[in-house]
Amino acid sequence: MAGASIxxxxxxxxxxxxxxxxxxxxxxxxxxxxxxxVRGASWTEPTVYxxxxxxxADEEQAAQRGLDWLRRRQLPxxxxxxxxxxxxxxxVTALVALLPPERLGAKVHQGxxxxxxxxxxxxxxxxxxxxxxxxxxxxxxxxxxxxxWVRGTAAWVVPTSLAVLALDKEDARRPSQAIRAxxxxxxxxxxxxxxxxxxWNHGSVRVYGVEGLPYPETTGxxxxxxxxVRSPQTDRSIATAQRFLAECRSADALNWLRLGLLAHGQLxxxxxxxxxxxxxxxxxxxxMLVAETQQGREVLWGNRS
Amino acid sequence: xTGKLTRRELLAGSAGLMAASCxxxxxxxVPSRVSIVKAPAYDQSVYDTVRRLVTEHxxxxxxxxxxxxxxxVEFEPGSCINTNPIxxxxxxxxxxxxxxxxxxxxxxxGHRRNTLDLADAxxxxxxxxxxxxxxxxxxxxxxxxxxxxxxxxxxxxxxxxNHVLGADLLVSMPKMKTHHWAGATLSMKNLFGTVPSGxxxxxxxxxxxxxxxxxIADLHAAYPRQFAIxxxxxxxxxxxxxxxxxxxxxxxxxxxDPAAVDATCCRIMxxxxxxxxxxxxxxxxxxxxxxERNVEQIGETILSVATPFELIPQFQRMRLES
Numbered sequence: 001m002a003g004a005s006i007x008x009x010x011x012x013x014x015x016x017x018x019x020x021x022x023x024x025x026x027x028x029x030x031x032x033x034x035x036x037x038v039r040g041a042s043w044t045e046p047t048v049y050x051x052x053x054x055x056x057a058d059e060e061q062a063a064q065r066g067l068d069w070l071r072r073r074q075l076p077x078x079x080x081x082x083x084x085x086x087x088x089x090x091x092v093t094a095l096v097a098l099l100p101p102e103r104l105g106a107k108v109h110q111g112x113x114x115x116x117x118x119x120x121x122x123x124x125x126x127x128x129x130x131x132x133x134x135x136x137x138x139x140x141x142x143x144x145x146x147x148x149w150v151r152g153t154a155a156w157v158v159p160t161s162l163a164v165l166a167l168d169k170e171d172a173r174r175p176s177q178a179i180r181a182x183x184x185x186x187x188x189x190x191x192x193x194x195x196x197x198x199x200w201n202h203g204s205v206r207v208y209g210v211e212g213l214p215y216p217e218t219t220g221x222x223x224x225x226x227x228x229v230r231s232p233q234t235d236r237s238i239a240t241a242q243r244f245l246a247e248c249r250s251a252d253a254l255n256w257l258r259l260g261l262l263a264h265g266q267l268x269x270x271x272x273x274x275x276x277x278x279x280x281x282x283x284x285x286x287x288m289l290v291a292e293t294q295q296g297r298e299v300l301w302g303n304r305s
Numbered sequence: 306x307t308g309k310l311t312r313r314e315l316l317a318g319s320a321g322l323m324a325a326s327c328x329x330x331x332x333x334x335v336p337s338r339v340s341i342v343k344a345p346a347y348d349q350s351v352y353d354t355v356r357r358l359v360t361e362h363x364x365x366x367x368x369x370x371x372x373x374x375x376x377x378v379e380f381e382p383g384s385c386i387n388t389n390p391i392x393x394x395x396x397x398x399x400x401x402x403x404x405x406x407x408x409x410x411x412x413x414x415g416h417r418r419n420t421l422d423l424a425d426a427x428x429x430x431x432x433x434x435x436x437x438x439x440x441x442x443x444x445x446x447x448x449x450x451x452x453x454x455x456x457x458x459x460x461x462x463x464x465x466x467n468h469v470l471g472a473d474l475l476v477s478m479p480k481m482k483t484h485h486w487a488g489a490t491l492s493m494k495n496l497f498g499t500v501p502s503g504x505x506x507x508x509x510x511x512x513x514x515x516x517x518x519x520x521i522a523d524l525h526a527a528y529p530r531q532f533a534i535x536x537x538x539x540x541x542x543x544x545x546x547x548x549x550x551x552x553x554x555x556x557x558x559x560x561x562d563p564a565a566v567d568a569t570c571c572r573i574m575x576x577x578x579x580x581x582x583x584x585x586x587x588x589x590x591x592x593x594x595x596x597e598r599n600v601e602q603i604g605e606t607i608l609s610v611a612t613p614f615e616l617i618p619q620f621q622r623m624r625l626e627s
Contacts, residue, residue, distance in 0.1 A: 037445045043503065085448045086464060086504050122514065149506020153514050156506065202416050202508055208485055208617060210548050217418060250422035279421045280445075 033069035049285035078111030091159035097166035121155025146189035161225035172302020198236030216244035220256025227263035255286035337562035355395040367404035372472035385551040390432035413443030444502035453526040458519035481540035491567040492533035496524035518582035542614035568595035575613035580623040
């Protein structure tokens, strides 16, 4: 059934032999070229991560079939739907924009960047701001312009983090003031949505005066997105991530925690993750990407050197 | 047994009632049956209780595809946030033992992406043998666009998981909790977990923008075959559904009309069900009752198990006066 462990079907546990992870990814590729989360129909998110991992491992043929699947799924607005059964672009577009344009195709890639640049949380739209003004409930300072999971809804931590990562990579390739402005706003959003004790949850700092508590996986992805941002708040979140690293029992969360800490050069030397079950193919792919990042290949962020 | 609509229920469901009365027929109200059973602890007796509830309310399940939908929210082992796995296992065993063709446990948490890790932390792997083979992550299921018979919310396109749409019976198994936005989260609010985050995100913010209460009413309308078992053995009061405090109510509440089950739970929690907007919206539908006189109570009386759940200051107006 969907959601079953890939470990039971021959998948590895963290952190496995890379050759074994490549074999798992290749064996789980669907006939249409995409990948499922566990099994079943292909989805955009696991396909992007599998392609990134296989490109990093120089597994050309399987990666190429994945890229072909992605190209066929692009919608006329430049974005991607999460799966074939849904007909609107959403947050997964940021993931596709992380792929190398020379492999995805320059025009296809530009469509993804265009979609990201024209997408905002509903709270930042002119119509919503006008409505707040008319109702007399405008915030003292405008909400940062960030990214939603789906258009027509508010901005949240994970889609904003992924969009910032994609645009930062794009800016490293083709510097653009407009892109840098969106990155700055996205990071302002992340800093404002940081939990008081450090780290991030889905994006609620407090509800009815009660402080929201951070999650390991969202803390990792947000830390990756604020790479290079130095502040006492960042330091607090790094400390939170390091604390999670010692306690965490989720392979997904451990992958993102390691990437987030690597982004700031703060992954403890010699850290070895505990042997946890990989429950989705994303965990297999991400573990490979962590290993590549540890070896100095900047797969998630742009190389400005 | 017949009952009467109250003026409030009539107002809440006027549109539906007008449509129903187009044929100039007056039909008697058939009350909804709701069981209240004392269950002091999560122990072996829960298995017998749940089997009895299924037999009383659902009847013949032979050959049916059953989908059990617990409420999994947060990584807090030993807390009162998530539906206790013993209750879910008891339901699994009951349906399986009564001859169901397939019993699936399924959930799509609203905040946390790693659903199986969450289920593991909540004790499901330890309690339900072979849990992973019985479980479907609804956030990552394949979807179909649906158009509810009656739409209350502003949602433009509602996509729902195929495993839920394909089930012969959806069994909603929530925790009895207060909720800082909706007032109370019970079997109807639990249906939020059937909305796929793989499509809409974590959280399922599209439902908030479309109207929380209205979206709950939409989901209630989207699933015509439901059975609810509410875990009120230890519930949550105060700032629920996550940051509240445990509240021992020592009951299970069950029935095939989720609105009637939820209204009964509200009365047990000393919350006025007419102050819960999604219950008012749903109560206009045929076979859906929240007025006490239109609910046939089986087992314990409300009075014998009622215990006031602490409410946040914003919801004091919801308090049910004796």
